[in-house]
Structure formats: structure tokens, C-alpha cells
Amino acid sequence: MKVEKSADIVIIGGSTGGCAAALSACRMGYKVILTEETKWIGGQLTSQAVPPDEHPWIEQFGCTQSYRMFRQKVREHYLSRYSVKTEHRHLMFNPGNAIVSRISHEPKAALQVLQEMLAPYVHNGLITILTEHRITSVHCDGDYIKAATVIHETTQSELVLVGTYFLDGTDCGDVLPLANVPYVTGAESQAQTDEPNAVTGDPEPLNMQAxxxxxxxxxxxxxxxxxxxxxxxxxxxxxxxxxxxxxxxxxxxxxxxxxxxxxxxxxxxxxxxxxxxxxxxxxxxxxxxxxxxxxxxxxxxxxxxxxxxxxxxxxxxxxxxxxxxxxxxxxxxxxxxxxxxxxxxxxxxxxxxxxxxxxxGTEDGLAMYPYIRESRRIQAEFTVLEQHLSAEIRGENGAVQYEDSVGIGCYRIDLHPSTGGDNYIDISSLPFQIPLGSFIPVQFQNLIPACKNIGTTHITNGCYRLHPVEWNIGEVAGYLAGYSLQKGTIPRYVRNHDPLLKEFQKMLTQQGIELQWPVIHAV
Structure with a gap:
């Protein structure tokens, strides 16, 4: 017989975004269940072992307050536990001095920091974290998800998770096909998106980044x-x-x-x-x-x-x-x-x-999980396109400004070689916003994407997939679920009813989420 657990918000997938979503939902006082397929929560920061890829201004602005707190706690992890030489003990200490990152560090350090940030909510019972649990099925009633079944990888015991809101924090968007949520994969065609760097001819749904x-x-x-x-x-x-x-x-x-x-x-x-x-x-x-x-x-x-x-x-x-x-x-x-x-x-x-x-944290020395650059992506009320943020297209006009902005990010449109035989696509982008419309599925009412599965394209995923942006997406997903519960509404209404949208955006800024950029140049 299957055991049932319930919470206000069920987050399937303990990715970087899934963890950020759990933090924000718990901050609002809601009961959360967070599942994770591997032994480590944290996704690309931990189980995938990728040190943060970030924009040049990350130390001054351009990320959420909680992501900044995560970064500071990583520094404190090393400065308080190890004998760092005096000349390196400064506010911008970089444990690895990597070429690519201003705060490169061991994945197990990120794990410890994430666990520390979630610890108060573990202790007061607001969050239950289920590691080594993989989703196997979803029960829906119309356009609402009612429950999700997960299985423990070792014992094969099953749990039915019941909630009011379900967040997909998996790196591959695993909830979407199980719930029959409309989604896209791989490379859209130019005929679909008008993106200069989209594929010509037919779309290629199996053409994904390595x-x-x-x-x-x-x-x-x-x-x-x-x-x-x-x-x-x-x-x-x-x-x-x-x-x-x-x-x-x-x-x-x-x-x-x-x-x-x-x-x-x-x-x-x-x-x-x-x-x-x-x-x-x-x-x-x-x-x-x-x-x-x-x-x-x-x-x-x-x-x-x-x-x-x-x-x-x-x-x-x-x-x-x-x-x-x-x-x-x-x-x-x-x-x-x-x-x-x-x-x-x-x-x-x-x-x-x-x-x-x-x-x-493995026996063979390989990361627990491969680095996933590209996920299933919801068919959203609004989809971010290359022409919204390409430096070549937008030029001095800057990236498109969204009335429903819920965060910001910046990274080059950086696509690695793909399974369809494409080489790198690496082009200049402009500092961009994250539109709330990209969180809203065209069909479902209580499902919210929480990482790389928002409404981007194959092309724009290339700059929305990095650590601080995924964290921002997840954090907003948690707040969106909590705000919808608080107001007795649904995310679609929050986005499309101006008073609700403005109040939600005000709440986000009060929680340290930046909604717009100062005037800066392309990267």
C-alpha cells in the first residue's frame, strides 16, 4: 500500500532552482515537500558539480538577495573552517581562483551551505526533504495536478505526494510529460520563432545541447x-x-x-x-x-x-x-x-x-548526475526569444523590457555543440529581465516551472540556464505559489490582473529580488 504525504507546495526536483523555491516558499510559512533523485540537493551546484557561471557585475548587483547570501556563506565556509592566508582573507575571496567564476568552490561546500540555509525549516517542520526519490507518475483532475508518486531508488518504496501547488524543479522537466503538460524540446525552427540562429527547415525536438x-x-x-x-x-x-x-x-x-x-x-x-x-x-x-x-x-x-x-x-x-x-x-x-x-x-x-x-561524493569520481544544459520547456503564455535580448538585434535599445518582470539575468547566449550536429552558438546578449509570463503554462493552473523549464527557446535557454538565473527562477516560483495561496488565486491571474501583479512585484523587491538593471553594456 502506498503511503501518502501532503504539503501546501510539492517541489519535484532538488535542483538549484528547486532549492531556491523551497527557501522562498518556507519563508512565506508554507509547508513544503522537496524531492531529489540523487543523494545531494542542489543540482548544477552540487550533484552536477559545476561551479557558478556568472556575469561580470555579480559582486555588486544582478542577483537576488538570497543568492548573494548563498555566495557569502560559501566564502564563510572556507574562511571559518580553513587556514586561509591573511592576504587572501577579503570580501571577494575566491576559493578556486577559476578563470570562469568569481566564486569557484567544491560541490560539497555548496551542499553544506544549502543544507544550512534550509536547516531552520527542517527543524520547525515546514520542509520535508526526500533524497533518492524519483517521480514515476502524476495524477491530474482536468488542468490541476492533484498528486505525484515518487519511488525511493534503493528500497523501491512509493510515496504519494499531495499538494495544492506543484513545482517542477527537475533538470529535465520530468513532471511535464507525466502530467501531459504542453511542452517543447530541442530546437525550434525559424518558421516558429523568427530567431536568426534557430534551425532552418523543420523543428528538431531531439536536437539538444550536449x-x-x-x-x-x-x-x-x-x-x-x-x-x-x-x-x-x-x-x-x-x-x-x-x-x-x-x-x-x-x-x-x-x-x-x-x-x-x-x-x-x-x-x-x-x-x-x-x-x-x-x-x-x-x-x-x-x-x-x-x-x-x-x-x-x-x-x-x-x-x-x-x-x-x-x-x-x-x-x-x-x-x-x-x-x-x-x-x-x-x-x-x-x-x-x-x-x-x-x-x-x-x-x-x-x-x-x-x-x-x-x-x-561518488565511488567512481564522476559527478552524481550529468550536467544538463537544456530541459523540456513549458509552452508558456509568453516565450522569451533571441530578438528580445540579442545585442546585434537590439543594440542601443537594450533588451526588451517586460511589464511583468520578476527578476534579471545576464550571460551570453551560449549554446554548446548539440546532439543534432550543431557547433557552438555563442553570441552577445544584453542584460535581460525574467518575465512572469514565461512561468505560466498555457493550460495547467497549479504547476509552476522552477528551473530551466520556463518558456524560453532552444536559443534563449543558452543565457537563462546559468546558476544565478536558475536560482532567481526557482525563488520566484516558490513566492508565486505562496502568494497565490495567500490570495486564494492562481498564478495566471497574478500575471494578468494588474493590481495583483504590482503587489506581487512589490513583494519580490521587498524580498531582495531585483526586477530591472541599471544602465550597462552587452556581454
């Missing part, structure tokens, strides 16, 4: 930590994507903006871009007492972007195959670096590269 199975390593010169040769190594060693200038397992790849070949290096070398420093999680030179004897780097590079197929909207057997092959690619990349990668001194291989399972 996933990446990240892993962490350190480097120990003079030691040998070579892993066992992966079974599929010979395939990956010789594999060259059609859009690639060399084999995938090489130091040469397309430069994302120009698409011209660029040759990287592992460590800093002359004028070459160092991949090891690219997403470095720990810069050991900043710490005393040998607490971190080696730098630690997160491997999320062009070389382990998996292009051979998507991981949803396909048969289960095919999904499992692609997930396995994505892992095999990452292990093959590690083995290639350890044994065959060219060195500046003319030698081959860096056997001192040591995989770090402790950093990502």
Missing part, C-alpha cells in the same frame, strides 16, 4: 594515478565530431565565438588557455597548514561534452546507453590525459592527475 559528466581531479607531479583503461577508450580516442577541427580527445577545439580552432593546454603555458585553471575549485596557494596540498579542478571541458544523443524524450534503454556513454567519454578523457596527452616538453601523458571521488 550533456557533460563532470569529474574532479588534482595533479601530483611525479606520482602515477593512471586509471584502468576504459573499455570504450579506442572509440573515444579516434572519435572526431563533424564540426570539430581535430579528434575530440585532443587539446584543439573550436573557439566558441569564432569557431576557429584553438589549442588549449592543461597547465599554464605561454599564451595558451589553461584548462586546469578554467574551472579550478581549490587554489591551494591560498591556504596554510597543508589543508589543501594540491589544486583541485573540475573537468567540464569541450572534450567531455557528450554529443551522440539526448537523455530524455527517448526510450529508456537508449537513455541508459547515452548516460553510460557520457560517463565512458569522461573516463576516456581522463585516461587520455594520463597516458597520451601531448606535453609542452615533448612527452606524453600526465599520470599525476588523480581523480577525486571525495569531492563529488
Amino acid at each position: 550533456i557533460t559528466h563532470c569529474f574532479a581531479v588534482d595533479y601530483r607531479e611525479g606520482e602515477d594515478h593512471t586509471i584502468e583503461k576504459p573499455e570504450s577508450y579506442s572509440f573515444w580516442r579516434d572519435y572526431q565530431p563533424n564540426v570539430w577541427p581535430d579528434r575530440l580527445l585532443s587539446w584543439t577545439a573550436p573557439q566558441p565565438i569564432s569557431l576557429k580552432p584553438i589549442t588549449y593546454s592543461l597547465m599554464p603555458n605561454a599564451n595558451q588557455f589553461s584548462l586546469f585553471h578554467y574551472r579550478r575549485l581549490i587554489d591551494s596557494s591560498q591556504f596554510d597548514n597543508n589543508e589543501f596540498p594540491h589544486d583541485i579542478s573540475l573537468i567540464n571541458w569541450p572534450q567531455n561534452d557528450y554529443l551522440l544523443g539526448p537523455v530524455f524524450e527517448i526510450e529508456e534503454s537508449e537513455r541508459r546507453l547515452h548516460l553510460k556513454q557520457a560517463k565512458d567519454l569522461s573516463l576516456s578523457l581522463l585516461y587520455w590525459m594520463q597516458t597520451e596527452a601531448p606535453r609542452p616538453d615533448g612527452g606524453e601523458g600526465y599520470p599525476g592527475l588523480k581523480v577525486r571521488p571525495d569531492v563529488v
